[in-house]
Amino acid sequence: MKIFGFSIGDDRLPGELAGAGDAARDRGDWPDAARHYRAALSRDASRADIWVQMGHALKESGDLTAAAAAYESALLRDPDVADTHLQLGHLFKISGRRDAAATAYARAVGLDPTLRDAIEELRSMLRKGAKPDASVSAGLVESLRYTRRHRPAPSIAEPADDDRATAIFDVSDLLGYFHNARLPTGIQRVQIEVISALLREPPVEVQIAVCAFSIDRSDWVSLPADLFLDATRLALMEGGQRDPDWQALLKDIALTVDLSPALIFPQGAWLINLGTSWWLQNYFLKVREAQRHHGIHYLPFVHDMIPVMAPEHCTRPLTEDFISWVQGAFAHTRDFLTNSEASRRDLITVADRLGYGVSEDQVQIVRLDADFRRPGDTPPIAPAMDRYGLDAGNFVLMVSTIESRKNHLAAFRAWRDLITRHGAEAVPTLVCVGNRGWLNDGVFARLESDPTLQRQVRMLSGVSDSDLAGLYQAAAFSLYPSQYEGWGLPVTESLSYGKVVLASDSASLPEAGGDFAVYFRQGDQAGLLDALERLIFDLPYRQSLEARIAAGFSPRPWRALAMDILSRITTGQTPPAAPELAIPVATPGRYYPLHRSHSIAVGPGLVTGEIFRSGSGWAAPEDWGCWTRDGDGLIEARVATGASRPMRLFIGLRGETQRATPWRLEITGRQLARGSLGADEIQWVSRTISPEMIRDGILRLRLIGSDQASASSDTRLDRNSVGVIGFMVCDAADTETRSAFVEALAMDDLDALTVGEPTL
Template structure:
C-alpha cells in the first residue's frame, strides 16, 4: 500500500487491519468506529498523512471540529504539497465560520492543483459572501496548463485550431461536397477570418498599452450584465460594442484602452479578458439565439473570469469611462472614491439621457429611484461628462442646477451618435427576410424601438387606425414594430389585443438578427419614431444610414438625430402625425425626394471617429506632459442635518438633495438597503470632511443589531474606542458620541463601526441572500455639542419617527 511507506517497528498487518476497520466505519457512516480505528493506525505509524486526513473526516463528522482541524494540520505538516488536504482544511474552516482562513486554504489547494475544480467553486461561493483573497495568486494558478477553469482560448490559438480543421476538411475534398459540407467549410472560414482579425486587435492593443501616455479604462459592467439575459444589443449596448472594439482594432496614438467590469458579487472591478470580450461582441451581433452552445459557453467563460479573475489595478491617473450605465450597482461610487484615493483616476461617465428625472411618468418607480441615486453620485464624483446631444447636455446641466451642482458647459462634451450602422456582415438575401416575416418590399413602415410608454406606440396605433378607416386596410402599409418589451406597455398590448383591424395591420417582432434587421430597413417604405423623449435616437441614424425617410416627433434630441433629413410632427399633435404619415405613404414623389436628399448629403461617420473624438477630448481636458491625478472626493456634512445611509426612496429631485452614501469610506460596506447599510464582518468606516472650529462636536449614529444573536457594537473615532455597547438581535440603537476638537484638527473625521460577531444571511434565507455582515448602520447626525436646538430637533424627529424631513433640511 502506498500509505504504508514507513511502518517503523509496528506490524504492517496490524496497521492494515486498523485502516480497513476505519474504512468500514466510514463507509457505514459509523464515525465513532472510524475515528477509533484510524487513531489506532496512527498510533502505530504517525507518519501516514492520508490516514490523518481520514481521521480528520471522522472527527469532523462526529462534531469534533477543533480536533479535526488538528488532524488536517498534521497531514499538511507531513505532506504539505497535497492539494486535497488543503481543500479539506478549507471545508472545515468554512464550517467553523472562519471564511478568510478557508479562502486561504482553498487558494493554496488551487495553486497546488489547478485542476481541482471544487476549490475554485468554493472560492467563487466565498466571493459572493464578501470574502477576499489574493486575486493575483489565483489568476497565476488558473493560467497554468490544465487548470480546472482554464483561461479562455487565446484568439491566436482559436485561429490555429480553425486552420487545422480547414486542412483536415480539404484532405477529403476530392469528392463533391454536400450542402452540409459547404456550410461547414463556410463556417470554418468565417471563424478563421474573425479569429485572425481579433487576434490582430489583441496584439495591436498590447503594443498601444506599452507606448501610451494616457490609459483609458472602459467599464462594460452593464454590457456584460445584459449578456446574461439577452444577446442582440440594443442602443446603448451597441454604442459600447462599436466604439470600444473600434479603438481596440485601431488604437488612437498615445492612448491605451483597457476593458473592465464591476463584479457585484466580489464588490470590485475585475479585468475583462480581451480575447473573450471581443469574442462575445462578435457573437452578439451575429444572432439572437441565446440557446446557441457557442454563445452560452462564451457567456459562462466570461462569468467565471469575473468571479475569479484579477482585481483591476488602475494605472496612476487613468480615465475610467462608462459608456453604459451603473444605476443598478449601489456600491459603485464607493469604489470610484477608493480608486480616486489610491490611483488618482478620473471618472468620466457618458450620460445618454436624463429620462427618469425629466419624464418620470414613463418609468417604473424602482428605475426612477435607482437613477436619482446614480445622479446624486455622478454629480459628486464625475470629473467631466460625455453626452450624446445638446438636448442631453442641457438636461444634465439643468438637473445639476436643481440639485445645487454647477456643471460648466466646457466640462460636458457632446459626442453625437451619428455613426454608420451598416456593417460588413455576412448578408442574407432580402427575399429570405421578407419570406421569414411574411412581408413585401415597400409595403410596410418600420418602427424600431423597445415597447414602452415613452416610445409612443399608442399614438402610432391610433394614427394607423384612423388611416385604415379613411383608406381601407388594403391600401395602408403594415406597421412592423421591432423591439423587446420594456415597461409600462400594458395599454399598448391591450389596444392591439382589443382591435382586430390593428392586429391585421400591425406586426410586433423581437429577437431580430442584425442581417434581418438590415434587410427590414432596406425593404421598408419609410421609418417611424414618434418618441416623446430621447437622449439621441439611434434608430433614426440607422434609418438614414439605409437611405430611408424617417418621420419623427420634434421632441428632445430627435431634431439633432434627424437633422435636415427627417420629417417631423409636433409631439402631442395627433392630427399632424396622421397627416405626415399619410403624406409619406401616398405621396411617392415626396418620399423619393426625401430619399434622394439622404443619398446625396447624409454622411454617417465610422464608429472609430466617436472613439477618436473621446480620446482627443481627454487630451484637451488633460494636456500631455502634465500630471493629472484627480483629487479625492470630499464629503462635507451639514451640521444638524440627518444623513440616512439607505438607498434612495425619492422619485423626484429637489433643491439641496444630497447623497448620504458618499460618507461611507473603504471596502467594508455592503450596498445600501431600504433601512440603511450593513457593514462587512471587518466593519465599515465613515469619512467626514469638517471645518475645524475648535469646538467639541456631538455625533449621533444609529446602529442595527444582528438578526439572530446578541453582539457588541463599537464606535471608534480616529482609531480610538469612543463607545462600545451591547446590541440585542434586531435592535435599533442610537449612540451619542462626543468628539473632541483635536480629533477634527486635520479637517477629516474618521469614524469606524464594527461588531464583535458576524451573521451569514445564507443560513436564514436558504441561500437567497448570501451576504455575511457585521453591524448595520442606519445613519448619523453631527452638530456642535453645545447646539441644544440641533440636538433637540434630532431627538424630536427620532421620537416622532420623522427623520426623513430632517434629512432634507438645509
C-alpha cells in the same frame, strides 16, 4: 505494514479489497469501507482512485484531517483529476477553511471548465470573501482566456509604462445586460461598437483597457480584451440566450471577474463609463477611493436625463436609483460626455436644480451619427422576409424597446385610423421590433382588444443583426414617434440603410435625423396621420426623400466616434484640481441618512449620506442604511463650525441580523463610545466630541464591530457587521437643534432634518 495506525493482514488482492470497500460504502458502513480501503492501499499505495475512496470514507466517518491526507495522497499520484480537487474542496468547506476550499475548487475548474459543481462552489466561496491562492487564480483566468481565444488581441492594461494617458472603459452594465439578454439595444450597442473599434485598432496616443465592477467584491477587475471581443462578437450573432457557446462564454466572464485580482489603476488614468452604473450602489465609494489613491479621472457618458425630465415613463425604483447616481456623478466629476445638444441642456438643468454649477464647456457632445451597416456586408432580404412572413416594400418598421416613452400607442392609433380611412388591404403592416421594457401593459392591452389591429401589426423580438438589416432594406420606411430621447439611434440606423424615417420633433430627434428625416409635432396625432398617409401613398415623394438621403447622408465609422470620446484626453483637457477628492461638509443640524436614495425628484433639498463613507469597509447601501464590512467602517466629514467648540454627534446603529455584536466608536484613534447590539437591534448613540478630536476641521469617525474585526478571512461567516442608519452633528451648546433631533426621532420623522446638500 501499518496504514493510519492499523495493521493489515488480509491477503486479498487490492482490487478485491477495494471492491469490499465499495460494497461497505454502498450500504453506508463507512468505518468498514475505510478498513477495506486501507487494506487495499497496503497492497498497492499507487492507486489514486482508492485513495479518493478512502478520503470519502474517512470524511463520512468524521475524521476530516485523515480524509484530507487521503485526498492529497491521491493528488500526489494523479494531480490532474478535477473531481479529486472538487472533493478536497468540499472537505475544506465543511472544515471552515474557505480560502483552501476556493483554491481546490479553482484547480478543479482549471482542469475541467465544464465541471458545474466546481464552478458553482467556487463562485459561492468567492462571494463569501474567500481568497484562493493567487497563482492558482491567475492560472485559471489565463486558461479560460486561451480556451476561448479566436484572434490576437491587445492585452488588458497593466499600469502604463510610458507617458501616454490610459483610458479604462467600464463595461459593468454591459456584462449585466448579457446575463439577461443577448442582442444589444441602444446603449449596449454604443459600448460594443466604440470599445471594440478601439481594441481592434488601438490609438497611438492613449492606452486602452477594459474593466468591470464586481458587485460581490465591490471592486473593479480587468477584463481581457480578447474575452470582451469574443463576447461582443457572439452577442451580435444569431442564436438564443441558451446557446451553449454563449452560456460557456458567460461562465468564463463570471469566473474571470470573480478570480482576477482587483484592478490597480495607473496613476491619473481615466475611468470612462459609456453605459450605466446607477444600479451599482457602492460604485461611487470605490470611485472616491480610486481618486484619492490613484488620482483617476471619472468620465461618464450621460445618454439622457429621462428619469428626471420624464419620470412618468420610468418605474419608481429606476427613478430612485438614477437620482442617486446623478447626485454621485456631479459630486465626483466635472467632465461629462453626452450625445446631443438636447441632452447637454438637460444635464445642465438637472445640475442647476441640485445646486451644482456645470457649464457647457464641461459637457462634450459626441454625436451618435454612426454607420450601423457592417462593412462589405449586404445581407439578403429574402431570408428575413420568409422568416417573418412579410412582403418587401409592404411594411413600415418601428425599432425600439417596448415601453411607454417610445409611444407605440400613438402608432397604433394612427394605424387604426389608416385602416378606417383606406381599408386594411391598402395599409402596410406595422412591424415593431424590440424587447419588452417597462410600463408597456397599455401597448399589449391595446393590441389584444382590437383583432383588426392585431392583423395589421407584428411584434418581433430577438431579431439578429442580419435580419434587422434585411428588415430595414425591405421596409417602405421607418417610424419613430418617441416622446423623449437622448439621441435616437433607430433614426440614424434607418438613415444608414437609406430609408426615410418619420420621427417626432421631441428632444434630440431633430439632431439625430437632421435634414434627412420627416418630422411631426409631438402630441399632434392628426399631424402624424397626415405624414404617414403621404409617405405611404405618395411614392414619388418618398423616392425623392430616399434620393436626398443617398446623396447627402454620411454616417461616421464607429472608430471616429471613439476618437471623439478620447479627444477629452488627447487634447490635454483635464478636470479642475480634483475637487472630488475633498471631504464633504456635514452641515450642523442636518441629518444624513446612509440608506439608498428614495427620492423621485431633484432639488437643492436633496441629501446624500453615502458620500461621507470612506475606505473599503462598507457594504452597499440598503433601504434602511448601510452595513459596515469586516467590522470597520469609516465616516469622514468636514464640520462647518470649525474645531474650536465641542460638537454633539448623533448616530444610529443596527446590530447584525443573526447574532449579538460588541461595537465601539473611535475618533482619530481615541475611543468615543462602546457597547453591544443584539441581533437586529437598533440603538441611537449620542456623544459630545471635544475640539481636539477634530483635526484640521475633519471629523473621522470609525465604527468597529469587534467580533468581525478580529475574525480571520478564512473562517469569517459573514462579511457584514454593525450597520449605520445615519448621523447628524451640531454644536454641543445648541440645545434647540438637539431637542429637534430627539423629537424627530421620537416621531419617526428624520426626513424633516434632511434639508440641503453636502458640498465639496
